[in-house]
Amino acid sequence: MITILSLAIGLLNYPLIEYPKKIGILGGTFDPPHIGHLRLASYFAKKLQLDELLLVPSGQPWQKGSNITSAEIRYQLTEAAVIDLARVFLYLKIPTKIGVDRIEIEREGPSYSIDTAKSLRERYGSDVSLIWLTGADSLIHLPSWIAWQDLFRYLHFAVASRPNYDLSTEMSPEIQMLLETNQTKDLNDLTSHPAGLIYIDESFSVDLSSTDLRKRWQSTARSSIASEQIPSHTLEIILNLGLYQ
Structure with missing residues (x-):
């Protein structure tokens, strides 16, 4: 008869299989963070079974021009959005840990994704x-x-489709060549390799335009935008600070 103690010793001597952690990175200007960001984060956290999710607000977004809300305020807005995101994860029973990372805000100079990577x-x-x-x-x-x-x-890269963007007609020859060599349709590949692959999810579509949201915020449709597109804790800060007027 195998006792509990001997069984435990046997397990300790048996080599355990350790799988690499999967960490999702959602970078962006987050000016402001909105429901589209939360939907993207929730979808991929669950589908990819992420161990951790980092939201990374850009410090100096070099492609966005100069009319950008300060990095510290955008960081506060993102932290507020994470409160709502955590509630979504709890409701959907997604065990992924969530954090907001200051890596680009604390780095001097323009925010380049390659430096963050x-x-x-x-x-x-x-x-x-x-x-x-x-x-x-x-x-x-x-x-x-x-x-x-x-x-x-x-x-x-894990890529969600987006309304009004047709990859088959709009991607450049460089991206076509990239997909020929780097695209995978097997989610397990994202675990068995630490980097180098592209997974495109055509079943999920999300609109991620903070620029359009800011323009609509200045229109008469502000009230409907606030309730439908901006997380509640983020909206509270926006209203208190009088942002995007």
Whole structure:
């Protein structure tokens, strides 16, 4: 008869299989963070079974011009949005840990994704799967990013489709070639490899335009926008500070 003690000893001597952690990264200006960001985060956190999710507000978004809300306020807005996101995770029983990372805000100079990717890889090590969560429009415009091809040395990309963006007709030859060599349709590949792959989810569509939201905020439709598009805790800060008037 095998006793509980002997069984425990046997288990201790048996090599355990350890799977690399999966960390999702949702970067952006977050000016402001909105329901589209939360939907994207919730969808991929559940589908990819992420261990952690980092929201990374940009410090100095070099492609956005100068008319941007200060980094510290955008960080506060993002922290507030995470309160609502945590409630969504709790309701949907998603065990993913959530955090807001100041890595780009505290780094001097323009916020380049390649610098963030390198820093996160150094922080988490070579075995962890780092997955950049984004929409189809970002994939289309990826060749405009600094050192964009080097990103795949450090990250995977998980891409959601987006209304009015047809990848088959709008992507450049560079992206077509990238998909031929790096695209995967098997989610398990994002665990078995730490970086280098693109997963496109065509079953999920999300609108991620903070720019359009700010323009609509200045229109007569402000009240409906507030209730439908902006997380409640973020909205409270926006109203208190009189942002986007």
